[in-house]
Amino acid sequence: MSDDGLTAERAARFAPALLQWFETAGRKDLPWQRDPTPYRVWVSEIMLQQTQVATAIPYYEAFLARFPDVRTLAAARLDEVLHLWSGLGYYARARNLQRAAQAIVARHGGEFPQDFAEVLALPGIGRSTAGAILALSRGERHAILDGNVKRVLARHFGVEGYPGTPAVERRLWELSEACTPWSRLAGYTQAVMDLGATVCSRARPVCLLCPVSRDCVARQLNLQDRLPAPKPRVLRPVREAWLVVAMRGGSKVLLERRPPAGIWGGLWGLPEFPTRAHAEQWCGEQLTGAAVPRRADPLEHAFTHFHYRMRPLVVHCQGKAAALRDDDRYRWYDARQPARVGVPRPVATLIARVTAVTGED
Numbered sequence: 001m002s003d004d005g006l007t008a009e010r011a012a013r014f015a016p017a018l019l020q021w022f023e024t025a026g027r028k029d030l031p032w033q034r035d036p037t038p039y040r041v042w043v044s045e046i047m048l049q050q051t052q053v054a055t056a057i058p059y060y061e062a063f064l065a066r067f068p069d070v071r072t073l074a075a076a077r078l079d080e081v082l083h084l085w086s087g088l089g090y091y092a093r094a095r096n097l098q099r100a101a102q103a104i105v106a107r108h109g110g111e112f113p114q115d116f117a118e119v120l121a122l123p124g125i126g127r128s129t130a131g132a133i134l135a136l137s138r139g140e141r142h143a144i145l146d147g148n149v150k151r152v153l154a155r156h157f158g159v160e161g162y163p164g165t166p167a168v169e170r171r172l173w174e175l176s177e178a179c180t181p182w183s184r185l186a187g188y189t190q191a192v193m194d195l196g197a198t199v200c201s202r203a204r205p206v207c208l209l210c211p212v213s214r215d216c217v218a219r220q221l222n223l224q225d226r227l228p229a230p231k232p233r234v235l236r237p238v239r240e241a242w243l244v245v246a247m248r249g250g251s252k253v254l255l256e257r258r259p260p261a262g263i264w265g266g267l268w269g270l271p272e273f274p275t276r277a278h279a280e281q282w283c284g285e286q287l288t289g290a291a292v293p294r295r296a297d298p299l300e301h302a303f304t305h306f307h308y309r310m311r312p313l314v315v316h317c318q319g320k321a322a323a324l325r326d327d328d329r330y331r332w333y334d335a336r337q338p339a340r341v342g343v344p345r346p347v348a349t350l351i352a353r354v355t356a357v358t359g360e361d
């Protein structure tokens with residue numbers, strides 16, 4: 001039999017085996033699986049893009065309790081949306097969720113769109129996410145290709161090369177299309193994601209428990225460790241910034257709202273400067289009469305494309321120096337009673353570290 005014929009046969013056997021396994025082993029009681037409306041499935045898909053299920057569940061429940069539908073999310077203050085996302089990282093996901101909710105209200109009267117192309121046109125929703133939302137909530141036939149599915153298909157069909165390259169990705173989409181059945185779409189879509197998350201895991205696939213192991217090329221050739229091929233290594237540059245930790249009392253820290261675009265866009269961070277001299281100049285101008293700033297230990301955070309090294313300069317403010325008022329740009333944030341605003345976790349860590357070091361008032 002030709003390679004194409006063999007692949008087609010494998011693809012035809014894939015969904016039935018997976019669906020049978022799903023009946024007994026699949027996850028069927030996740031919060032977004034109860035009453036799987038497009039809105040609820042959509043929020044879960046966005047949260048799960050870079051977050052494990054167990055981590056996402058409490059965030060998901062808090063998010064849905066506060067924003068139970070598209071209209072509530074569309075009308076919310078961005079600060080509150082980001083607050084409920086604080087700790088999950090990749091904040092563009094939260095900003096896009098809200099922008100998309102607003103677009104659904106403006107363009108579709110608040111009803112999640114019916115049409116695949118209209119779903120795909122919403123901010124933050126790519127081809128795989130659009131397919132997953134419509135398959136899981138409405139049982140429509142769409143292939144998906146998230147990170148878990150890429151790994152399963154690359155191993156199962158022995159696809160070489162890094163899945164992020166266009167040719168490999170195209171091949172994986174073809175295979176995903178070929179494997180997608182014509183019925184039981186919600187079950188199949190959940191099953192293929194579950195297989196990648198629980199059995200065909202990145203580090204230790206449990207081939208003995210795998211429902212499609214009989215056909216799996218990686219298992220037959222013992223290539224589980226080599227497929228899919230890892231991302232070619234590139235050295236991430238280091239970006240350094242000086243952050244002013246202006247303190248009032250023992251626990252209040254001055255925050256500045258970050259610009260809407262760029263890293264942590266729209267969240268509250270510490271006043272940030274490219275050099276120590278810039279930071280000290282700002283302290284001299286804005287925090288008149290404050291103590292001399294002193295350095296504290298730096299903190300690093302890894303972003304996808306660079307390392308961000310935060311160099312704190314701690315300055316104690318009294319009298320005039322502490323007179324900066326809360327407004328839309330600045331606010332005094334009490335580390336002991338945090339306000340409901342979005343603060344990136346590394347900034348919260350830095351604040352906790354500094355306020356613990358300096359002690360109570």
Ligand code: SF4
Binds near residue numbers: 200201211212216224
């Ligand atoms: Fe993954 Fe192993 Fe199943 Fe192949 S047999 S799909 S490598 S778990």
